[in-house]
Amino acid sequence: MVNLGGLNPDGSAKIPLSLESDSKITFTLPTAVVAGPSYLQALNPPFIPFTSTGDSPGGAFQAM
DSSP states (O other): OOOOOSBOTTSOBSSOOEEEETTEEEOOOOTTOOSEEEOOOOSSOOOOOOOOOSOOTTOSEEEO
16 A cells, blocks of 8 residues: 655645535545545545445545
8 A cells, every 4th residue: 555645744634625515525636646546634634524335445535
């Protein structure tokens, strides 16, 4: 697993989020992303509920 996110030394996000609505966020995938199963963790956004099947061993999202 490779962590591409986190914070820069100045405290800014490495992958900035854009709030599109109360239930939608968008972001630009870093160039180092490889297509395939992926996980996403966002820190301190407004709560956006997400439900997955819970039995997917390879990630909750597919990076394309």
